[in-house]
Amino acid sequence: MRVLYIAARDPYASQRAQTLLDALLVAASFGAQVSVLFQGHGLLQLLPEQEAILIDRRSLSAQLDALPLFDVEAIYADRADAQRLHIDASSSRVDVQWLEPEAIASLMAAHDQVIRV
Numbered sequence: 377m378r379v380l381y382i383a384a385r386d387p388y389a390s391q392r393a394q395t396l397l398d399a400l401l402v403a404a405s406f407g408a409q410v411s412v413l414f415q416g417h418g419l420l421q422l423l424p425e426q427e428a429i430l431i432d433r434r435s436l437s438a439q440l441d442a443l444p445l446f447d448v449e450a451i452y453a454d455r456a457d458a459q460r461l462h463i464d465a466s467s468s469r470v471d472v473q474w475l476e477p478e479a480i481a482s483l484m485a486a487h488d489q490v491i492r493v
Contacts, residue, residue, distance in 0.1 A: 378409045380487040383418035387436050393421055396493040397439040404446040411450035412443070413483065414472065415457050422453065422468040440470050454480060 381400040385392040404410040414422055421436055443451060455474040458465055465474050475483065484490050 377489065378411070378487045379403055379489045379491065380411045380413060380484060382413045382415055382490065382492040383421060384414075384416045384492060386417040387421040392493050393418065393436060394439075396491075397436060399491070399493075400448065401439065401442065401446050404448050409450075410446075410448045411452065411483070411487065412448060413452040413454065413475075413480065415454040415480075417461070419453060419458055419461060419463050422470060422472065423463070424467060424469040437469065443470065452480075452483060 379400075381396055381403075383393060383396050385396075387393045400410050400412055421440065443449070451470060451472045452475050453465070453468065453472040454477075455465065456477055457463075458474070
């Protein structure tokens, strides 16, 4: 089964970003073909040097770094949202494939399930 997780939430405004990463790592560990797409404020998860400890939260960095260890290598990001939020595509802490809106529609259609958190 091919599952696309869409990370669209600010990394530390709530537990949603953490929950999404937990869920996709569990799915991958049970053999699902997992992809992840970062959109909107979810793109902030990709920025390096996050100091989550300052707000008494657990950093998402370790989970992002672990994605390849769980065979999650299909990592995508929304280029239009990055431009809108003034996020430099070269500053991502993980290797991502930057997609235009048309390619995102095709990406979603290629998966059996799409989960947006």
